[in-house]
Structures are given as structure tokens and as C-alpha cells.
Amino acid sequence: MNEELLINADECYRLAGQKAAHYFKTLSEQVMQQAYVPTLTKDFQAWKQNHIHHYSILSLFSRKRGKETLQGYRHYIQWLNYTGKLDDYLDRSISYIYLRDLGKSLQSGAVKKKIQDVVESLKEHLTHTKDEEDSSDTYNMAGLYRIAQKEGVELAMIWLVQKLKMVSENIPEGLHAEHAQRKLIKIIAGVIMLELEEMSGQESPEERTEKLDRAIRLGYCYGLTYPFIDDLLDSKILSSDEKRKYSNLIRITLTTGSVPELGEWRGKNADYIRFIHKELREAFEYIKANQRKETRTRFFEQAYVFYQSQEEDRNKDLSNEHYTNEEIFLPIILKAASSRLIIRSIISAPMDEGYDSRTFYYGIYNQLADDFADMFGDMKEGAVTPYTYYLKYHEKRPDLINPFELYWTVIFHLIHNVYHSDPKTCEVMLDRAINGLKRFKERIGTGKYNEIMTLLTSGIPKFNRVIQKMVQKADDVDFFDKLLRDHMITLLKNERKEQEEFRDTIKTVRNHINAYLPILRNEKTAILKNPIIDAANYSLSGDGKRLRSIIAWAMGVKEYGLSQSAIIPLLQSLEYMHTASLILDDLPSQDNASTRRGRPTLHQVYHTSIAELTGLFLTQKAVEEQASLESFDVKTVLSLIQYSARKVQDMCEGQAMDLESAGKILTLEELSIMSFYKTGIAFEASLIMPAILANAKESEIAILKKFAYHAGIAFQIKDDLLDVEGDEFVLGKPVGSDAEKQRSTFVTILGIEEAKKTMWEQYCLASEALKEVPQNTSFLKHLLNYMVNRDH
Template sequence: MNEELLINADECYRHAEHKAAHYFKSLYAQVLEKTYVPSLTEDIRSWKHNHIHHHSLFSFFSRTKGNPDSHGYHHYIQWLKYTGKLDNYLNRSISYIFMRDLSKSLDSPETLRRIDRVVDSLKNHLSHSTSTNQGAKDETFSMAGLYRIAQKEGVESSLIWVINKLKTVSSNIPKGMDAEQAQRKLIKIIAGVIMQEVEEMNDKTPPEERSRRLDSAIRLGFSYGLTYPFIDDLLDAKILSEEEEKQYSDLIRTTIITGEVPDLGEWEGNNVALIEYIHAELRDAFMYIKNKQRQDTTKNFFEQSYVFFNSQEVDRVKDLSNANYTNEDLYIPVILKSSSSRLIVRSVIGAPEDKKLDDRTFFYGIYNQLADDFADMFDDMKDGAVTPYTYYMKYHDKRLDLINPFEMYWTVISNLIHNVYDSDRKTCEVILDRAINGLKRFKVRMGIKKYNEVMELFATSNPKFNRLIQEMVRKADDVDFFDKLLRDHIITILKNNRREQEDFINTSKTLRNEINHILHIPQMEDMSLMKEPILDAANYSLKGDGKRLRPIVTWFMGINAYGLNKLAIIPLLRSLEYMHTASLIFDDLPSQDNASTRRGRPTLHEAYNVAISELTGLFLTQKAIEEQTSLDQFDSKTVLKLIQYSAQTTANMCRGQAMDLDSKGKKLTLNQLNMMCFYKTGIGFEASIIMPAILAQANELEIEVLKKFARHAGIAFQIKDDLLDLEGDSTLLGKPIGKDAENNSSTFVSILGQEGAKKEMWENYCIAMEALQELPRNITFLKHFLNYIINRDR
């Protein structure tokens, strides 16, 4: 370890600590003198005229009927539009974000103009999203929507990268930590870094430079954000042993002090695999940030990082059973960690120094931290964490010298309004909105009884001021914020998506097992004395480790979407897998792709011979038609229509395979490849979706929309296959990789390159996902099927 750097780090922390101590001393004096009481009393009396409304009888009924729970995202936005409150709601929300995340002063005309532009853009987006299909299926936070935004900005590759990273991080969050909260924090930090970068640009920034800087901001945001789940949250979660925590903290400290990530070395503990993964991810993230730093910003980045980490460590090792912490012990680390966490963001993107902005960031941080600690006080108490609130809860009756953190909170608010933001009226409005909203949310979450107990415990020494605050909590309207609504909405989406995806995967596994049991073709009675190589070969092929995607999708469509009888569609499930297996047998033949392995076993012509393989493929196509004729619980004309469609599908799949063979050694255009891919692969997916729709006698418009979805889902599937042949794991795939290049096949990778193929996959993903919005029914499983297609590893 470089001793000189260690001394500099300690000096840096002492300097930051001295500045925080000076700030605390100023706040402490205001707490003792109760200066916040007269100033905020006057502020609140002026403020409440815009928030205490006397409702008429008509407005009372309309308010009772129309003021919904804000957890209903789309419904709540519609209610705000209906009542004419949306403009003010968005304005205070965006103003708050400009103060909190960008450290802007609201008395600047340029800042106000920028806020107005963001509000107008957001209002247009919300008006569109809540009116499309009545907002029923618009997710707001959808991968397709984000990708479309990324396309406009020219940063598709970085979005694809960060989506894959978020998926990997989520899957590696250990039990005991909240994967959805980890994702939300990462998304929030990425958004915050992007906002900072956008703020550093202007309308004159060339598009190419804008794309380059946004690409860097996305990757920097993820790299910095990764420290929250994998350092802060991990150390707080008590997943590591004490020895592991110390070893891990020392590793992080050494990295920040030396600017180099040390090797992990011998890890003592039970979490070796987890730490190896985290070490690799954080090493890459750290080196990316470091390499992006300008020479004149590197020092500031390391200093802020050290202050942030060390202040967290100081707080983390505190023991709630220790009754001897001073007020300085409790508040100075809070000031440091809350300000440095935001100052780092500017240093991460290499923003130029701005003393006024940095000072506002420094003074503002404790306000957010005290608000968060208030909201989390009971969880923190349960975890034994030392915060100003938990410590006061435990020792207020024994330690009369302790500052009441609720009084400190209002002191910070008064100080911000009058000493930091020079009594600016809009700043006062936004900060008071936020403070009262925080108490109202806490009251709803905890219940009136618990809330009153908390307020009694933390009551300030001025009863009149206490009554004023509680009057505002009871009566004030229009103090809610969009970022809170969006946060709750994103968490709901992430949790719902995870639950639905798990349900989809679990149901698919169950169905796969059930389908495996119905595929076996029994021996014909009159042939029982003779060996039947074709039958044996067919069952050999059907027994392979297939995904059974097509019959699974058909089951979901038939049962979930159209309510068909489960037993009635069993012949259709067999039919689809017979058709698909036949296509694979032909595809693997020496005269075609000449594959040696399929579904983890030797291909049929390797296990038997070419002649038997050809006959077995033909046999299975005819068995598929035979199964379709067994759909005797459906109208005969409907079944005839299905068989006609099936025959056309089989013919088109043959055309696709012929196109594929003819393309060997030729360089196809993208349009030619799309056409070949659809006929060869996509049409099989189309059949699995359309056949149950035919049996359900769906109208032609709906069938056309389903065909559009299937076409692009099928192309996305084929592109993923091409990518897996390049970058997949042959053990998971059940076949060797690199066959496309060996066969000189035209693929999306060979035509577009690896990055281009990924973009084309996402383009087809978006078109397919957008097609779902046109359906007259909400077919959620198709969304998860599509997500499975692009996220699968086999």
C-alpha cells in the first residue's frame, strides 16, 4: 500500500470532516436558539394558502370519488389531468429534481426555463401513455420504450449493454437483499448521471458528441451505481461474516486509496463465489470510471470516493448499545456521506468545478438523509443501525444532551430556505411540499396510531409549531411528487415482472414435462412382432432435451388467452412438436447442415442412418396432420381451416430451408435474410400462436396482429440463435458452437456483425412488443415469452 497516498486520504477526510463540523456547529446553534420556529411558522402560513382548500359540496363528492390511491399510476395521472392539477404537480416534481440531483437554484431564469421544457415534454409523454389503450397495458418503464428512446439518441449499444448488466446483477443478488430495490437504485443512479451529463450539454452540442457523452454517462452511471448494491447494501445486509466484512472493506479502501484494484487472493469465508463475482464486476466498473477521468478531475473523484466510503464505514461500525456517542458522532458522518454521494456524480462525469453548485450540494445532502432516516427508522431499529432517529429513540430519556433529530430536520429546512437559497419563494414552496408530503406518506404507511406515537416522541419543544405541522399534515393538499409515484410504480413493475416471469418459467417447466409424456408414439398392434426402425427413430428424436417452446406457447394461447379445453387441444400440442422435430431432422442431414449433435445427443442420422432419418422426418410430418384430424371437439370447418393453414406452414418451412441451403457461401441482404428466417423459423412460431386462435375462431384482424407479433418474435429468436452460435456455451446449448461460420452460412452476425445483430434483435423485439399493444386482449405471457427469447442462454 502506498503510505503517501494513505496520508493524503486521511488528510482529505479530516479536511472534509472539519467542513462538516463547521456546518454542524452552525445547525446546532440554530437548533438551540430555535430560529427555525419563527421563520418556518411564517413560511408555512404563507405556503398554506396554496394547499388548504375549502371544498364545495360538489367538489367534495367529486374529490372523494376521483382522488385515487396514488399507487395506481395511470389512474392517478388521469385524475391529475381531469382536475387540472397535472401542471403544478409536474412543475414542483421537476423543480425538486433540479434542486436535489442537479443542485440548481430555482431563482435562476435559465433553470426555470429548463424546468418548463422538461415539464412540457413529460406532460406530452404522460398524456400519450395514459390515453393509449386507456393506459391498461402501457408499462411506462418498458424495455421497448427505453430502446426507442436510445435509438433516437444513438446509444442503442450502451442500452443493450446496461440491460444485460442489470439482468446479471439482479440474478446475482444474494438472499437477504432486495433484488428489485437494487435494480431500482441502479436505474435511479444511471438516470442521475445521465441528467448531470445532459445538464453539461446544450442545444449546440453536435449529435455525434451528444451520443458519445450519453453512451459514456450510461456506462459511468452503472459503474458508479454498482457500488450501492455491492458495497453499501451488501455490508449492511449482514450476509458476510465479520471476518469477511473486514476483508472486503479493506479491499475497497485499498482500491480507493491506491487507485488500483488488488487481486482477491485467498478468501476466508463461505461467500467465495459471491465475492469472486462482485470483485470482477466492481474491478471492471472501477477501471472504467478511472479511465474516463480527466487528469484535472481524477484527484477530486478519489477524494470524494474516499470521504463517501469512510463516512459510511464510520456509521456502519457504530453499535446501538453504545450510550456514549456525541451529537457530533451522530451527525457529522451523515453530513459527509449524504453530500459526497452526490458530489461524486459530478466528478464521475468529469464536470468542471462549480463552487456555488458544490456548496449547495454539500448543504442539501443532510436534508435528504434525515428524511430517509425518518422514513426507515423502524427498519433501522430492527437492524440495530445507528441513525440520529434510532439513537434518539433509545436514549432520549437518558441523554438530555441529545439533539432531537426532528428539530434538526426542521432546522436544516429553515437553513436551506433562508441561508442557502436566500429565501427564494419557489424554493420554499418546493421544500415545504416535500417535507409535508414525507410526513403524510409516513402516516399512511404506519397508520394513525403509530404515527401519533412517533410524533409525540419527536415533538419539538414548541407546542404551537407542532400543532401547525400536524394541521398541515391533516389538511394540506397538492404536496405529492412524481418521483415518488414513479419509484413505487417501477418497484411494482419490477416485482410483477419477476413474479410473472417466474410463473411463466415454472409453468413452462411443468408443461414441458407434461408434453414430454404425451409425445411418445406407441407401436402399432399389427406390427408388434416386427422391429420398427422408423418408430424407434421418431421416439429417439422426440425424447431429446427439447425446449418444447411451440406446444408450450400453444397451450398458453389456447388455455389462457382463449379458454379452450385442456384435453381438447392435446392433439394440437403433439402436432406442433412433431412438425418441429421433423424440421430439425431434415435440417441436421449431411446434405443440409450436417450437424452431429442435437439436443445434447447424436443427431438422428448419426444414431441411425441418413435413409432412416429422411423417412422419419416424413413420418413425423404425417403424424402431425393425423393428430390435427383428431381435434374432434371443434367444429369440422374450423379444423379443416387449421389443417389447411398447417399444410401451408409446412410448405413454407420447406421453402425457408431451401433458401438457407441455396444461400451457403452467398452474401445475403438483410431483407433476404429476414425472409429466409421467417420461412425457416418464424413461421413455426406463428403456427403455435395462430393455430389456437383459429380453433377459437378469432377474427381476422386479431389474427393479423398475432402474425405480426409472431413474425418479429421468430426473427428475434433466430438472431439470438445466431448470437448464441458465436458467444454461447456449448454445454448449455446441447450442440457445438461456431457451426454457422464452419458451414459458411449467412447469418445476422455474418451480415451485420455482433453489435449490429444485437440491434436488429432488439428492433424486432420492439416491433413484436408494440404489436401486443394492438391486441384486444392482454396476453401477458407473450411478453414473457418474448423476454425469454432474447434473454435465453440455450
């Protein structure tokens, strides 16, 4: 236990509670007096001049048609730019981020200048993207890695990709995976934004890179608490006893500064809890190690306030009708403020009284807006929020404060007391409020919306008419972060769906191919008891990935529309050729491997001569199958066989290069050429042979070859990395064999870190090549992701 990090938890929470109680008292008095109504009514009178426009009948029709034809993120940005609305749209969006996420005052000249610079830069990016580019380019892995390269934080990005993959794979069914991923990404982005804002601009490139690298990792470490603490404790995955035990571990960690041992944990959640404990411990230790001494205590205090307020909120029961207004609202004030204040202390930013106070007052505004948007889902889950509690008990409890009225009171208080009636702040906050109501109305429907508004505004009918007029008629109140959020959710859902389809395709086609691979004996071989067919079937029956034949199936059937039954000989030939290459590669005269696919290699089960003959047998069997492609014209089949023969020659040359290189130090260029000949050519063949059968254009074949070249090298680099970092049990073969044989690999030439960067560079080049492929490239995109993220 580190005494230096001990905090007085009870005193810390008591002082925070006093501050929240004072703020809530101020708000409560304003609600009771309805002091916000005349002032905000007047504000709306001025505000509507820029948001309620009078159009001619003709312009209304064209305007309506314009918006109805908008489909998706990119189209909407283009429409805004075309109509001249993009500048204002981005200005209010960035201004709101400076208010909400960065705790800034929009009255500051320096802040205004920064907002203007960001708007201009963002507009340049959004409007100068080529039309033919996928609208998700900026948000896919290749696009993000390119950004990371510019900032010199490639290793942090590689680390983050691995971590996000791991989290995604370990989100249980009871939690919302897309929500968890989006929340994590949002928090990481928030920490990076705050770090950038804290920079003076005088940092050297090395200092900037170091700070951004740390911000990425800190953002992930902090963000991890949402799926693995907040969401987990809110869910029904853990039992009541498990929740108590788990909560106690967190409390001990925050009050002592040390993560306790997990101890014995039984039941169906044991493995999951052990995994989470390990990841959270690593994250916590990283945050603690990167804390400055002068901000460390503040971090633990804010973290404890956040955790404890969450616990108080979480442990409420909607069936209890006796909670006071303070019990309902104080934890919300505390958790909403502390969740944002933590970020500043995580990056060890110095104390800023203005930031702290603005953030403290601002937090409840966002929380009430979120609770309003989620009220029906929360009610279904039985969660206690100001809205669910008011909806259930407002008739029994006239003393309850109406959360909708409190929401407008907070807006009034922020605009006129915290931000001193600043016109820009007023504009942005009213934009946001009306936009939230518009989105809510659109989501739940007019009937349900009117019903809930009647209930929540029964005490402020005149003000409600003002609000609803704005909701009905006001334009230009939408925000980029909401568009981005919706776009990201769509991308994550599509990505998950595509991944599932990719995995299903792999599994289905693999089983399909496996059924056609065994070689049957003819009458002559049965009489002579020839061992070659048994040897061939032994090698073919191993637990192979069948990637090459699966790629050929996906390209042939899915993309080119070839008959599945017609290309079966092609799929067989690819597996026969690949298996032959493995048999020969494992021989004592070559790699002298002892295991392959988790089993003894063929020359150990039989003997070297049989293994050599089996490799030759399978090579010729592959040619026989290619010659059996009866559904295609003779010229096309001959072209395919010619191409296949050349590729086998190239692969032999690649293997010869590999053998000759043993004990020699190769250059990166030599290794890249050798790797492509050994590995990339097989991927190329899987893409090109179906294209040949489909009579694809030469230009398209050239693009596929370009993709195969970069994907093949990325695949080989991953193999080299797995030989150093992989799990022997998962790989099915010993690790460290390359070093033992003194063989040049990307790792031995570049080192682990540079090898990873080179792999991702090849990934980006392959990904960028896919944009030029005219077919649907979803399968190839996920194949590429699999290549660099696999563990075997």
C-alpha cells in the same frame, strides 16, 4: 500500483470531517436556540394560502370521490390535468429535482427557463399518450429502446439491458431485488440528467450521443456499488470475517487506484464474491478510464469519503449508549453529501463552488427525511440512525439532539441561509416536507403516527401544531418523482411476479408435454423390431425447450379457455413436426450437424436412411394427431390441418432457401424472408393453431401473425449471435458453425453490433404488435423477453 492516483486517505477524511463538524456545530446551535421555529412558522403562514383551501360541502364530496377513484399512475396524471393541477404539480416536482439532484439555485433566470421547458415537454408527453396504451409503455424495454434510438445510444441501452439482467439474476435472497434494481435505475438516470445539464447545447449530434452513451455506462458502473457494496455490507449475507476482508479490498482500491486480486475465498459465498469482484473491477476500470486527469484525484477523494463515512455508520452498534452527537451525525453529513458530489466527478464535470457548497449543505436534508421514513424498519434491523438511536436512548441521554428538530433546522438553514430566502425554494421545500409527513402517516396509520409525533415534538409543541395542521389540511404537496418511484416499484414487482409465473408455466407445461410425447409400439412394430419408433423417441427425448407447444398451450388454455385435455393432440403434433424438422436439418445432405441438444444427432446414432424415414414418420404422426382433435367440429379441424400443411410447405421452402444460400452473400431482405420461413413460421403456427380452434376473428389472427413475424426474426438473430458469442456448453452444440459453412447470417451481413440493433428493432415491432392483441399478453411479453435475452 499507479502512483499518480494515490491519495492521503486519512488527511482527506480529516479535512472532510472538519467541514462536516463546522456545519453540524452551526446546526446544533440553531437547534438549541430553536431559531427555526418563528421563521418557519411565519413561512407556513404564507405557504398555507396556496395549500389550505375552503370548499363547499358539495365540492368536498366531489373532490373526495375524485381522489378515491384514482387508480394508478396514468389515472392520477389524468385527474391532475382535468382539475388544472398538473402544471403546478410538475413545476414543483422538476424544481425539486433541480435543487436536489442538480445542485441548482432556483433564483437563477436560466434555471427557471430550463424548468419551464422541462415542465412543458413532460406535460406534453404525459397528456398526449393514447388512452389505450399501457401506462407502463414509457418504462418497458421497447419504450426505452425507442428513446435510445432517438438519441443514437442503442448499443449502450443493449449493453445496459444485459447488465441489469445479470445483476437481477445474481441478487441473493438476502437482498431486496426490486430495491436494488430501482436504485440502480435511479442512479443511472441521475448521471444522465447531470450530463445533460452540463452540456452547452452547442454539441454536434455525434458529441451528444457520445456523452450520453458514456453517461449510461458510468451511471451503471457507479450504481453497481449500491447492491454489491453498500447493500451487501449492510446485509447479513457475509460473515464478519468476510466483511472485513471485502472492506479491505475496497479501501485498497480507493486509496491506490488499482483493484487488488481477490485471492483465495472459501465458503458458501465464494462464487458470489468472485462474480461481484469481476463486475466491480470492470466497472471501476471503466470509470477510471473515463476520468479526466484534472478530476481524477477529486473522484478518488470523494469516493473514499463516501465509503469511509458509510463504514463508520455501518459499524455502529445500537446497544452502545455512549455515541456522541458528532459520532451519530457527522458520518451522515459526509455520506449524504459525497454520494452526490461523486456523480459530478464521475462525469469529469469541472469544479463549481456553488454546486459543491449547495450539495454539501443539502445532503443531510435528504438523509434525515429517508431515515425518518425508514425508522421502524431500521429499528427492527438494529441499524443505528439518528432516529433509531434517539428513540432508544432519549430518556437516558438528555444531551442527544432530537433528529426531527434537526431536520426542521436544516430546512430553515437551507431556505434562509443557503438559498437566501428565495420564495420558490421555500415553497418547494415546505411542499416536500409536508408531503413526507403525509405519506408517513398514511403508511403507518394515524395512531402510530400521533404516538411518534408526540415523542419527537415534545420540545416544540406550538410548532408541532402548525405542522400537523398542514399535514391534516394541506393539499397539492405531492411530487412526480414519488409517484414515479411507487409506479416503478409496482412495475418491478409485477415484472418479477410475471417472470416467476412464466418460468413456472414453462416448467410445468414442459413436464406435462414430455409425458405425452413418447410414441408407443403396437403389436406389429414390436414383432418386426422396427427401429423407427426407437429413433423417433430418441429424438423426442432430447432436452428440448418445447417452446412451440408451450406457446400453443398458453394461448389455447390460458387465453382462449380451451380444454387442456382437448388440445393435447395439437401439442403433440407441434413437437412431432418440430422434431422432424430438426432431424432433417441435421442430416449430412443438409447441415451435417454432429450434436443436437447436447447429444449425438440421430443420423450418427442410427444411419442416414433411418433418420430420413423418422423425419417423414414424425411429420405424418403430427397430421394424425391433428386429425384426432375430437372435441372440435370437423370444419374447424380441417381448417387447422390445411393451415398446418401450408406451414410445413413454407418451412420446407425456407430450408431449401437456406441450403441454396450456402456460400452465397444474401441481402438483408433475402435473409429476413428466409429466416421467417425457417423459424418464424413455427412460432406463428404455435399462436395461430389454437386461435383457429377457438374460432378467433381474422383481424386477431392477422395481429398474431404480425407478432410472430417480428418475434421469429428476433429469435433467429439471437441464434446467429449465440453462434458467435455463445457458450458451447450452455448451447449444447458447437459455436462458429455458421462461419465454418460460409453461411449468410445476420451477423455476417450486419456485424455483431448492427445485428444486435436489428434484433432489438424486431423486438420493438413485436412488442408494439402485442398492444393490439385483445387477450392478456403477459406470457407472450415474457416469451419475447426470453427470446432476446436467452443464452441457449
